[in-house]
Amino acid sequence: MNAHSAEQGAHETPRLPAGFRIDGWELDAVIGSGGWGTVYRARGIADGTPAAVKVLPTGALGPGQRAALGELVAREVRFSAEADHPNLVRTRAVCTVDAPELPALDGAIALVMDRAEASLRERLDATATGREVPDAERILRGVAAGLAHMHDAGWVHGDLKPANVLLGPDGEVWLADFGLATELDGTHAHMPPLGTLDHLPPEWWSQRTGADGAVVRPTADIWAFGVLAHQVLTGGLHPFPGATARARSLAAQAYARGTAPLRLDAGLDEEWRRLIGECLAPDHETRLRHTAAGLLSRIEKLSAGPSRRRRLLPIAAVALAGVTAAAVAATALLGDGDGDREKDPERGTPAVVAGAVSPAAGEIPADSDVPGALRPVIVAAAKRCTDAEVTPALLAALIKAESGFDANASRPAAEEYGIAMWTPSVFRAWAVDGDGDGDKDYLSPPDAIHTMSLYVCWLDQRFKQAKLPTKDLPALIAAGYRTSDRTVIEERGVPERVRPHVDEVLRHLAAYER
Numbered sequence: 083m084n085a086h087s088a089e090q091g092a093h094e095t096p097r098l099p100a101g102f103r104i105d106g107w108e109l110d111a112v113i114g115s116g117g118w119g120t121v122y123r124a125r126g127i128a129d130g131t132p133a134a135v136k137v138l139p140t141g142a143l144g145p146g147q148r149a150a151l152g153e154l155v156a157r158e159v160r161f162s163a164e165a166d167h168p169n170l171v172r173t174r175a176v177c178t179v180d181a182p183e184l185p186a187l188d189g190a191i192a193l194v195m196d197r198a199e200a201s202l203r204e205r206l207d208a209t210a211t212g213r214e215v216p217d218a219e220r221i222l223r224g225v226a227a228g229l230a231h232m233h234d235a236g237w238v239h240g241d242l243k244p245a246n247v248l249l250g251p252d253g254e255v256w257l258a259d260f261g262l263a264t265e266l267d268g269t270h271a272h273m274p275p276l277g278t279l280d281h282l283p284p285e286w287w288s289q290r291t292g293a294d295g296a297v298v299r300p301t302a303d304i305w306a307f308g309v310l311a312h313q314v315l316t317g318g319l320h321p322f323p324g325a326t327a328r329a330r331s332l333a334a335q336a337y338a339r340g341t342a343p344l345r346l347d348a349g350l351d352e353e354w355r356r357l358i359g360e361c362l363a364p365d366h367e368t369r370l371r372h373t374a375a376g377l378l379s380r381i382e383k384l385s386a387g388p389s390r391r392r393r394l395l396p397i398a399a400v401a402l403a404g405v406t407a408a409a410v411a412a413t414a415l416l417g418d419g420d421g422d423r424e425k426d427p428e429r430g431t432p433a434v435v436a437g438a439v440s441p442a443a444g445e446i447p448a449d450s451d452v453p454g455a456l457r458p459v460i461v462a463a464a465k466r467c468t469d470a471e472v473t474p475a476l477l478a479a480l481i482k483a484e485s486g487f488d489a490n491a492s493r494p495a496a497e498e499y500g501i502a503m504w505t506p507s508v509f510r511a512w513a514v515d516g517d518g519d520g521d522k523d524y525l526s527p528p529d530a531i532h533t534m535s536l537y538v539c540w541l542d543q544r545f546k547q548a549k550l551p552t553k554d555l556p557a558l559i560a561a562g563y564r565t566s567d568r569t570v571i572e573e574r575g576v577p578e579r580v581r582p583h584v585d586e587v588l589r590h591l592a593a594y595e596r
């Protein structure tokens with residue numbers, strides 16, 4: 083299971099050895115560890131019933147930690163004991179660990195649960211970016227049903243995320259990890275400021291955290307469901323851009339403030355796009371209209387309808403290019419500057435949305451010097467961007483000026499390599515798997531060109547936001563690709579030192595636009 087989780091717990095508390103017995107259960111290997119406990123494979127001593135035992139230690143912690151853990155454990159135990167629904171993991175017993183030789187674990191609470199085969203997190207990790215997780219709709223239906231039951235019973239999950247959705251041996255879908263589940267008091271409850279950044283609603287950040295912790299309401303679970311559904315239907319893409327959870331949460335907050343639009347993945351089916359967009363309504367009040375029960379009945383209708391597919395790029399272009407319709411890869415937020423192509427930590431994902439064909443996207447003239455094998459790749463890459471300026475001709479002109487279509491081009495002094503002359507560290511932040519081989523490689527022309535399209539799309543949007551003259555956009559993009567968005571915006575035009583390069587791009591562009 084999740085190696086990260088296993089490591090995380092390893093140094094915090096000792097492990098119980100395989101064969102250790104807790105009441106009628108015998109432990110086997112560790113499945114994984116979370117922030118508060120370790121989960122073991124186990125079986126019933128009497129009849130071999132498979133189980134998973136979560137051991138929640140209460141010793142060996144500082145006083146503050148102990149208080150917080152005590153509360154979480156109490157919640158998890160209480161909720162687990164009360165929860166009874168096919169979409170909530172079943173707790174068969176709550177026991178106490180008797181291990182005087184291991185003081186850190188002696189007296190720990192052990193929750194004996196039905197054992198899952200995998201978590202949704204693992205399924206996502208095993209799914210290629212851009213593909214749906216197998217059985218996606220059924221899984222989402224199970225999650226919505228579990229959530230609806232919790233809300234009806236007056237609880238909020240508070241930590242809905244793929245790691246907390248378990249998949250049983252016979253395809254069961256179980257919500258798990260109720261440490262943050264909290265009982266509703268009127269319309270909201272309180273919980274400590276834990277949870278996972280990636281699934282917290284934007285209003286979380288503007289709430290004051292009082293003695294009882296932040297307010298948590300069912301609408302927080304609705305938001306988390308929207309994020310999770312987007313991940314499940316896109317092979318793990320988060321709906322907000324950023325390389326880190328913190329960056330993504332900042333992007334979600336910018337969206338909630340109205341300074342950035344919501345850009346869901348281009349391949350999403352219309353109905354799902356609408357449903358996810360509603361779950362991700364920017365504020366609690368708007369989200370109030372949507373209940374988990376309402377989501378469940380919509381998903382049931384969706385599943386009953388004709389079979390749905392992610393929208394793919396036009397087959398002809400894809401087949402010719404030898405590339406798969408790998409979905410738009412999430413762009414990443416970057417760290418420190420690198421070379422001349424600087425990076426802006428505030429940037430968002432360009433509008434590579436809707437699977438729409440770029441309005442000005444034409445073919446590249448057959449008698450041009452653009453190699454035939456590259457043409458369909460370039461055309462498909464340009465379709466990643468809905469902005470009219472980013473055409474196959476512009477991409478071709480940029481590539482011609484950058485490398486002369488040489489896949490092995492390199493300028494080591496400037497750390498630029500491959501057909502699109504990517505600086506490796508910059509490439510990594512934007513990388514798209516253009517050829518669908520599961521790898522993102524700046525020396526692979528489809529990867530380099532698809533990534534170029536994404537980056538250029540973002541430059542185009544930056545320059546429009548900065549109100550630079552629209553008629554100059556191709557020149558500005560060429561300059562931005564050679565320098566940085568910031569340099570071009572600060573100079574309010576093409577910097578003199580890259581003027582010859584920009585003129586060359588414009589010459590090629592004129593030739594390819596014929």
Ligand SMILES: Nc1ncnc2c1ncn2[C@@H]1O[C@H](COP(=O)(O)OP(=O)(O)OP(=O)(O)O)[C@@H](O)[C@H]1O
Binds near residue numbers: 087134
């Ligand atoms: N009933 C179960 N059957 C099989 N695996 C389980 C079961 N419950 C939890 N796990 C797995 O055990 C690991 C640890 O789970 P745990 O709930 O302790 O932490 P987490 O959810 O990864 O993190 P945190 O609780 O800090 O959010 C995870 O990989 C989880 O998928």
